[in-house]
Amino acid sequence: MINFFEINQIKYSRKETIMMFHGWGSTIDSQIQLGNQLSELGFKVVIPEIKYHDSRQALNNHFDQKVIQTYFWKTIFETIDEEDELIDQLNLQKENTILLGSSMGGFIASGMFFSNTNYAGLININGSSSYIYSEKDFRKKFK
Incomplete structure (x- = not known):
């Protein structure tokens, strides 16, 4: 079972749920403010714990x-x-789920989205969808 944080609103006006993934050096707590802002726009927002x-x-x-x-x-x-486990555990439908990730979370969200484009959408903030280019770039930086 994967732990997650759900932004609680009394009423959701949108049918889509946003699943948020944080960056490499951050935590769920660093995403709560953005999650609250998205929830105020009517979205259900969940933030899974990343390994x-x-x-x-x-x-x-x-x-x-x-x-x-x-x-x-x-x-x-x-x-x-863990994509399928998360979707099942949260009782979500991919076609009503928007994947959002920042930095490393953008890599994760993109990987999930491009392996199954049935999702409602993808929001990638400072992440990469090009793993090969990113790995080459990282290797240059960490020589």
């Missing part, structure tokens, strides 16, 4: 070079692999 963050085997220093090299892509792909 190696929050209460899911959180790493001590996400910005240590060895930690990044070992866990960055692992985190992205393991989270993408």
Whole structure:
């Protein structure tokens, strides 16, 4: 079972749910303000805990070079692999779900979206949908 945070509103005027994924060095708590703003627009908003963050085997220093090299892509792909479990657990329909991700969360949201374009939409903030280019760029930075 994957833990998640749901922004609670009394009434949702939209049929879509926004599933938000945070960035590499952040947590669910860092996304609550944006989640509240989206909820005020009528969306149901859920923020799943990402592996190696929050209460899911959180790493001590996400910005240590060895930690990044070992866990960055692992985190992205393991989270993408949890897609069906998340959708089932939250009782969502993909066609009514908008995937939103910032930074690493944008990688995750894009990976889910492009593996199944039945989703209602994709919002990628400072993330990448081009894994090959991104990996080449990261390798240049971390030589």
